[in-house]
Amino acid sequence: MSPEEEPEYQTPPTCELLGLLLKNRRPTGAVNEVWPNLYIGDAATAQHKSLLVDLGITHVVNAADGPQHICTGPHFYKDTSIQYHGVEAPDSKDFDLSPFFTETADFIHAALELKGKVLVHCARGVSRSATLALAFLMIRERLSLAEAVEAVRRHRNILPNVGFLNQLRHLDSSLAPERKTTQHQEGKK
Template sequence: MSPEEEPEYQTPPTCDLLSLLLKNRRPTGAVNEVWPNLYIGDAATAQDKTLLVNLGITHVVNAADGPQHINTGPHFYKDTDILYHGVEAPDCKHFDLSPFFTETADFIHSALNQKGKVLVHCARGISRSATLVLAFLMIKERRTLVDALEAVRKHRNILPNVGFLKQLCVLDSFLALQRRTM
């Protein structure tokens, strides 16, 4: 098929994305490398500095930052060389996580360009952290939402809440339109 004949990419509906996410699930651990040098993990992983050092983690993104969530912060890592980026986000379908997509993608991208290793975590490493990793793959690695979901799902079971999935769909449509007009 020539590029002119290829059908235009369409962001799938949320129900199709949920079906994809729920298909062929298998157990995953507390932390998984989901992209070269990019890990998704849970709160216990983020709080285990020995494990982080052993994994070679140089950067941490806490998608559940703040006193009401997982209150690590830069002070928690002060006795390490780990650089920290916090996003104070509840795992709630009504919370708008999209304002944090670009700044977090920039932080991850910069870390990986410096040959760093990044852990992105929330409480369980399923929804908030996965959403931010998917946004990174879409923004910086030019992946469609479906491609990003499939890449991460090869290594970890994830399940962003429905509100976050809808926000990723909006990002996916925006990026697809941007690619068509460039």
């Protein structure tokens, strides 16, 4: 089948994504490696500096930054070599997390390029941090939203709130033509 004959990719509806996220759930720990050198974890993990050192974490993304949330920040890690990126985001379906997708994906990508290990965390490591990790996989690893969800779910139970899921669906739709062009060009090689 030529690329022109392939059915057009459709971003899955929210109910289908929720089905993917909720199927076969099993207990997951406080922190899990969800992609090579990319970890999702909770606040307690982020605040446990000796654990981070043991894991070899070089970069931390706090998706719940700020005084009303989990106040770690660069000052918290000043006695380590950890690089820090904070996103001040409430876990609210009405909060627009999408303006942070690209800058956070770029931060994670740069860390991985340097052979670093990245912890993305929020309070429980389920919604905000998962959303930013999924956005990274879509933007930088060129996975579709469904592929990104499947990849992360193999290692950790995640459940972005419905507002974040819809923002990821929008990102997926906007990246789909780019993915198709890339796949078409790779097929010609």
